Amino acid sequence: MRRASTLPLVGTPHPRFARPLPEGEAILIFPVALLAVGLVLLALVRRQVVEWQTLTGAGLFAVALVAAALWVRWRLPLADLSVLAIAATLAAVGQIMTSRLEASLGPRQGTWVLIGLGAMTLVGWLPSIEWLRRYRYTWGTLAILLQVLTLVFGRDPNGSGAALWFVLGPVSVQPMEIVKLLLVMFLAGYLEEYRELLTMAGRRIGRVHLPPLPYLAPILVMVGAALLLFWLQKDLGPALLFSTVLLAMLYVASGRASYVVLGLGLLILGGALADRVFSHVHTRVISWLDPWSNRETIGYQLVQALYAFASGGVFGAGLDMGSPRYIPAVHTDFVIAAIGEELGLAGTLAVIGLFVLLVQRGFVIALNARSGFSALLASGLTFVLGLQAIIILAGTLELIPLTGITLPFVSYGGSWVIANFVLIGLLLRISHEHANA
Amino acid sequence: MLDDVRKNVRRAALALVACFGLIAIALGYWQVWRAADLGQDPANPRIADERLLLPRGRILDRTGQVLAESQTTQAGLQRHYADPSLVHTIGFHSDRFGDTDLEAVYAAELSGERSLSPLDRLERQLFHHQPQPDDLVLTIDKRIHDAAIEALGKSSGAIVVVDPRSGAVLAMASRPFFDPNAADSQMPALQGDPSQPLFNRAIQALYVPGSTFKTVTATAALDRNLVDLNQPIMCTTAVKVGSYSVDCKNSQHIPRLTYQQAYAWSSNRVFGLTGLLLGFPNLAPINRWLDDKPPGPYPWTENDGSIQASADVLDEYARRFGFGRAVPFDVPVAVSHIKNPDTPWTPQLLVQTAFGQGELQVTPLQMALVAATVANGGRVPTPYVAADLRRDGSAQQLHEPGQFFSIASSSEVASTMVSFMVEGVDNGYAAKAAISGIKVGGKTGTAEVGDGTSHSWFIGFAPADAPRVAIAVIMEHQGSGSDFATPAAQQVMRLALSVYK
Numbered sequence: 001m002r003r004a005s006t007l008p009l010v011g012t013p014h015p016r017f018a019r020p021l022p023e024g025e026a027i028l029i030f031p032v033a034l035l036a037v038g039l040v041l042l043a044l045v046r047r048q049v050v051e052w053q054t055l056t057g058a059g060l061f062a063v064a065l066v067a068a069a070l071w072v073r074w075r076l077p078l079a080d081l082s083v084l085a086i087a088a089t090l091a092a093v094g095q096i097m098t099s100r101l102e103a104s105l106g107p108r109q110g111t112w113v114l115i116g117l118g119a120m121t122l123v124g125w126l127p128s129i130e131w132l133r134r135y136r137y138t139w140g141t142l143a144i145l146l147q148v149l150t151l152v153f154g155r156d157p158n159g160s161g162a163a164l165w166f167v168l169g170p171v172s173v174q175p176m177e178i179v180k181l182l183l184v185m186f187l188a189g190y191l192e193e194y195r196e197l198l199t200m201a202g203r204r205i206g207r208v209h210l211p212p213l214p215y216l217a218p219i220l221v222m223v224g225a226a227l228l229l230f231w232l233q234k235d236l237g238p239a240l241l242f243s244t245v246l247l248a249m250l251y252v253a254s255g256r257a258s259y260v261v262l263g264l265g266l267l268i269l270g271g272a273l274a275d276r277v278f279s280h281v282h283t284r285v286i287s288w289l290d291p292w293s294n295r296e297t298i299g300y301q302l303v304q305a306l307y308a309f310a311s312g313g314v315f316g317a318g319l320d321m322g323s324p325r326y327i328p329a330v331h332t333d334f335v336i337a338a339i340g341e342e343l344g345l346a347g348t349l350a351v352i353g354l355f356v357l358l359v360q361r362g363f364v365i366a367l368n369a370r371s372g373f374s375a376l377l378a379s380g381l382t383f384v385l386g387l388q389a390i391i392i393l394a395g396t397l398e399l400i401p402l403t404g405i406t407l408p409f410v411s412y413g414g415s416w417v418i419a420n421f422v423l424i425g426l427l428l429r430i431s432h433e434h435a436n437a
Numbered sequence: 438m439l440d441d442v443r444k445n446v447r448r449a450a451l452a453l454v455a456c457f458g459l460i461a462i463a464l465g466y467w468q469v470w471r472a473a474d475l476g477q478d479p480a481n482p483r484i485a486d487e488r489l490l491l492p493r494g495r496i497l498d499r500t501g502q503v504l505a506e507s508q509t510t511q512a513g514l515q516r517h518y519a520d521p522s523l524v525h526t527i528g529f530h531s532d533r534f535g536d537t538d539l540e541a542v543y544a545a546e547l548s549g550e551r552s553l554s555p556l557d558r559l560e561r562q563l564f565h566h567q568p569q570p571d572d573l574v575l576t577i578d579k580r581i582h583d584a585a586i587e588a589l590g591k592s593s594g595a596i597v598v599v600d601p602r603s604g605a606v607l608a609m610a611s612r613p614f615f616d617p618n619a620a621d622s623q624m625p626a627l628q629g630d631p632s633q634p635l636f637n638r639a640i641q642a643l644y645v646p647g648s649t650f651k652t653v654t655a656t657a658a659l660d661r662n663l664v665d666l667n668q669p670i671m672c673t674t675a676v677k678v679g680s681y682s683v684d685c686k687n688s689q690h691i692p693r694l695t696y697q698q699a700y701a702w703s704s705n706r707v708f709g710l711t712g713l714l715l716g717f718p719n720l721a722p723i724n725r726w727l728d729d730k731p732p733g734p735y736p737w738t739e740n741d742g743s744i745q746a747s748a749d750v751l752d753e754y755a756r757r758f759g760f761g762r763a764v765p766f767d768v769p770v771a772v773s774h775i776k777n778p779d780t781p782w783t784p785q786l787l788v789q790t791a792f793g794q795g796e797l798q799v800t801p802l803q804m805a806l807v808a809a810t811v812a813n814g815g816r817v818p819t820p821y822v823a824a825d826l827r828r829d830g831s832a833q834q835l836h837e838p839g840q841f842f843s844i845a846s847s848s849e850v851a852s853t854m855v856s857f858m859v860e861g862v863d864n865g866y867a868a869k870a871a872i873s874g875i876k877v878g879g880k881t882g883t884a885e886v887g888d889g890t891s892h893s894w895f896i897g898f899a900p901a902d903a904p905r906v907a908i909a910v911i912m913e914h915q916g917s918g919s920d921f922a923t924p925a926a927q928q929v930m931r932l933a934l935s936v937y938k
Contacts, residue, residue: 199441248453252445295480304482309467310475311483326482345468349461356457363450367443375442379449386453390460397463 024081025069031088032062038096038319045320057095057110061088064117072428075124078435079428080365084120086358087424090409091116091417093351094335098412100320101331101338105412112414116421123425129433133373136189143182144225146175151232164235176238177419181426183242184249184384188377191253195372198254234280237405241388243267248383253376271401288401301328305337305396309348316344331412333404336396351410352393359386365431378430381423485532494547494570496527496539498579499607499824505530505540516540521616522586525637526577526609526822528768529617534624538637538768539573539823546571546826571826571833576605584932585610588925594892594912595638595801596925598933601809601898601907603838604818607937608929609639609802640770643798644911647882647918648687648703649896650793652807652854655700656815657754658711658723659853660846665722666853669693671729672704678737679785683709683792687866696724700857701865703881705792712791713737713784716746737784748782751775751791757845758807759817765842766802767823767835773803793882805909808896811858811878812904815851816841859901867897869923872931876901879926881918890914895922899930906933 036058043050065088072079091113099106126132132139155167165172191198194215247263250256274281283298291299291306304327311322324330324338331338340348362382369375385408392411395402406413408420467475475481492507492514505527508517516530528538536544549568585596585608598608615627615634627635636642658664673692675684688694688702699707707727714723717736725732737744755775756762764770776786776796789795802820810817821836846854858878861867867879879897886892893915898904908926915921 195442248449252442252449255441255445303480306467306471307475307478307481307483309464310472311481312468313472314469323483323486340464340468345464348464348468352457352461352464356454359450359453359457363446366446370439372439372442375439375446379446383449383453386457390453390456393460394456394463397460397467399459399463 025073027082027085028065028069028088031085031092032058032065034089035061035092035095038092039099041319042096042100045318057099057107060110060114061092061095064114068117068120071121071124075121076428076432079432080361080435081428083358083361083365083424083427083431086354086361087409087421090351090354090358093339093354094410094412094417096319097335097338097410098331100342101324101335102412105331108414109412109417112417113421115414116418119418120421120425120428122422123429126429129374129377129430130371132185132377133189133192136186136193139182140186140190143179143186146179146182147225150175171414174413174415176235177415180238180241180384181381181419181423184245184380185377187246187249188373188380191249192371192373192376195253198250199256235404236281236284237391237403240267240391240403241384241405244387244391245380245383248387249376249380252379284401284403288398291398301334302396302398302402304328305334306398308337308341309397312341312344312347314345316340316342316347318342332406333392333411334396335407335411336393339410355386355389355408358382362386362427365427365434369430369434371434374430374434378427381426384423385420491548491568492570493530494549494572494826494828496547497572497574498577498582499575499605500578500580501574502579504575504577504579516617518617520579520583521618522610522612522614523577523579523582524614524617525611525639526575526582527617529620531617531621533621539575542768543571543573543823543826547573569828571828574824574827574832576600576607576822576824577609578607578933578937580936581929581933582608582610584608584929586612588910588928589912590925592912592915592921593632593638594910594915594922595642596911596929597639597801597805597909598929599805599809599818599820599907600937601812601818601904604809604820604836604840605824605838606802606820606822607906607933609822611636611638611642638801638911640766640768640800640802642911643771643773643800644892644894644913645794645884645886646797646799646804647793647884647892647894648705648708649804649807649880649882649894649909649918650797650799651700651703651708651791652811652858652880652896653755653758653760654708654711654715654751654791655696655857656758656811656846656850656854657715657751658696659850660754661715661718661721661750663711663714663718663721663723664696665724666696668722668724669695670699670707670724670727672699672706672727674729676706676710678709678713678788679783681785681788683788697857697860698864699727700880701860701867703866708792709788710791712751712787713744713747715750715791716744716748744782744784744787748787751787754845757817757843758810759803759843760799764800764803764806765819767821770802771800773799794885801909801911804894804896804911805907808858808878808880808898808909809904809907810845811851811854812898812901812907813841813851814848815844815846817843817845855901858897862897866919867895867923869919870895870897870927870930872899872927872934875899875934877927877930878904879923881923883917883919886914891916893921893923894918895926897926897930899934905937906930908933 036055039054039058040050043054095109098109155165164174164176166175197215247260250259275285287294287298291302295303308324308327319342322341324341327334327337359382366375366378369378388405388408392405392407394400406416495503496505498504503519504523505518507514528540530536530540547570549570581598589612593612595611599606613632613634671693672685675682683706685704685706688704691698710727714726720726752775760773760775763772786795790797806817819840819842823835825832825834855878858880859876862870862877862879866881870877870879877899878901879895882894884892884894893912895910895918898907908930910922910926912921
């Protein structure tokens with residue numbers, strides 16, 4: 001273990017276990033208790049015998065969280081543990097809902113979370129956050145490469161209509177989840193480099209600042225290529241996510257709202273164009289504009305989700321007492337509708353609340369960062385989590401066209417749970433390196 | 438430098454949180470604001486789900502006998518009906534074809550959705566109590582119903598038995614019927630069956646009432662004080678009204694008869710002409726005009742327009758009895774009517790209507806109400822079949838017994854009509870309705886249906902001095918009222934009087 005790697009870029013080094021046992025770690029009891037209660041409740045509702053086995057998942061989760069907390073105290077003693085606690089709570093909700101919706105997948109989801117917590121500790125091997133900045137173009141190139149590889153070698157094992165997976169023997173991996181992190185690292189590095197130019201330069205037409213195209217060109221090329229590849233893969237969710245994350249980071253770097261307005265305008269224009277050109281986009285738009293007339297066909301999934309939300313009411317039907325089985329893909333993209341039906345508005349607002357807390361902690365880390373790159377990286381990673389949640393939630397609630405994307409930590413699946421915990425690890429690392437000592 | 442970025446992060450963070458705020462509002466919209474209407478959307482698969490999972494309340498007769506209940510079978514919950522012949526009384530519950538009749542009208546109560554207080558609703562939501570279904574108790578007496586089904590024999594038709602004091606329907610039997618327990622699989626065959634087993638004749642069929650309608654005509658004449666009950670009428674010849682001739686064939690064995698005897702022996706001429714004379718109060722008593730030798734030319738022979746006044750009177754009394762309007766009842770009842778709205782009144786049509794043919798169309802329930810009205814002092818009782826809802830020993834009454842929705846005549850006229858109908862049984866065509874030791878009132882009807890056959894009718898009540906049951910019997914294509922419907926009614930009334938006090 002190289003000691004130097006944990007040294008923050010700015011500020012004084014911190015001796016190992018320098019601070020007393022912080023009360024902060026106690027909040028990790030909450031996700032563990034939530035998962036334990038949820039699993040026991042589920043067994044009781046299903047009139048199964050509650051055995052120690054019922055609590056295996058919660059037990060392993062507890063062990064993994066304690067290990068993660070120990071690791072944080074060892075390697076990142078100044079990190080803000082609350083992001084991990086909130087993410088773990090969302091993951092607990094995800095494990096409960098997966099066990100409820102697809103009982104056989106429950107243990108697998110638990111395993112993904114354990115692997116995710118393990119993968120999170122990988123950030124400990126990073127020399128430093130600064131090191132990430134140095135290799136920004138490498139991350140960008142890797143992202144595009146992975147995209148191209150997906151296009152060439154991607155498989156569609158679940159029949160979702162988009163070939164987004166690498167199948168490696170028994171496991172399938174979605175490279176998009178890694179691309180997500182790589183692109184944010186690239187963007188943070190690049191925008192940091194040209195931040196001042198982006199802020200100052202550019203032509204003005206009246207009161208509107210036009211972006212300085214020469215400086216923007218490399219990111220437009222990079223991100224444009226990524227987006228194009230997503231389009232080619234018919235994977236609209238990530239395309240929308242990256243577009244909005246790019247705009248958000250551009251704003252954070254430049255402070256120019258006009259970039260965002262311009263970008264959103266282009267996005268809508270592009271969407272309208274795609275609506276006319278691509279039938280799979282048109283289908284999404286139609287089923288968004290009027291799902292009720294198409295409830296037997298393309299609007300089926302959305303209408304079933306809305307029925308589920310409505311049937312939940314304020315307090316919900318109760319865990320395992322609703323009928324979310326009518327919603328296709330309920331345990332992945334539409335998990336919030338199942339929460340809405342069985343845990344009610346109380347449950348969905350609690351999940352929204354957790355996401356608000358999570359992004360709030362993420363932004364606090366960005367605000368406390370002492371370098372532009374770290375601030376941009378932390379806010380970019382936070383945007384990835386927040387915007388991903390907003391895109392799928394708004395889609396299931398008929399606010400925007402539905403695009404296939406998962407609800408971070410809650411939806412069933414391995415690739416995204418692991419990638420999102422790595423993301424949490426990065427946030428922990430940034431918060432540690434820039435903590436006020 | 439970094440401060441700028443921090444300012445931007447703060448603003449972007451606010452925008453992101455605002456987006457979550459919008460999501461929260463959208464959640465509230467779908468989960469609270471739209472909860473009720475989407476919850477009732479028939480396309481919502483949860484509705485069918487609930488029907489399959491939740492037991493419905495039972496349906497009981499007035500003595501507590503179970504007529505319908507949800508039973509757990511291997512295929513899940515299934516509605517089981519104790520007696521298929523009750524299907525037209527109760528209706529049926531089907532996941533494929535929906536609910537009919539009482540099963541439909543009281544679907545909410547039977548499935549436990551009886552209006553809850555907001556507090557109870559909250560408690561139920563919070564603790565996920567299953568909705569508690571109500572049991573529905575009917576006014577039907579299974580024993581009387583069984584007697585009615587038996588009395589109908591193999592004939593198509595209907596029998597309706599009403600308590601004239603309260604309006605409670607004790608039986609409403611309709612033949613043919615079908616087995617609601619097997620309806621889902623047999624539906625196509627049932628729909629094509631020419632005997633129309635799906636058709637609820639007791640309240641949905643419209644029949645020509647035949648002479649039973651003379652009860653309405655007589656009530657009108659008596660209530661308008663047009664008749665001298667003591668002055669006899671000579672009735673031997675036929676009278677031509679337009680091209681139509683009404684005769685005294687029914688009562689030819691008594692050439693000189695009182696108005697009461699004319700009713701008991703069902704004289705077509707007397708009641709046909711009564712219909713035409715209803716609009717001429719200055720001709721009272723009309724007995725002379727009903728005679729073989731009227732005192733002068735009939736007032737309608739010169740000018741057809743003058744019959745409108747008489748038609749209006751007959752129409753008004755028919756309306757008072759419930760014709761031409763929706764009879765208040767738990768389930769929709771076909772509207773009985775005196776003639777097709779588009780046909781103009783002619784003397785011929787009016788005379789035919791007055792003795793019970795013409796374009797008259799009546800439901801068996803309507804004719805039971807005519808008998809019940811006579812038995813109830815001229816007040817038309819509001820019929821009902823659903824008595825109360827019961828849950829955990831507490832009962833909620835659904836109808837106030839003893840209501841009436843119309844007054845057909847004065848109580849004096851009604852008691853005169855009682856004596857007319859008693860005469861019909863004691864010394865008239867309704868003789869086969871007689872029950873030893875009990876005074877019975879009745880009127881027969883033989884309704885010509887145009888294919889050479891006749892529907893056999895009887896309406897009546899017993900005991901005449903304090904009626905407990907009023908009845909209407911219709912047996913399709915059986916022949917005369919005296920020989921078929923009347924003995925059937927006697928059978929049912931005798932049983933009803935022994936079990937129903």
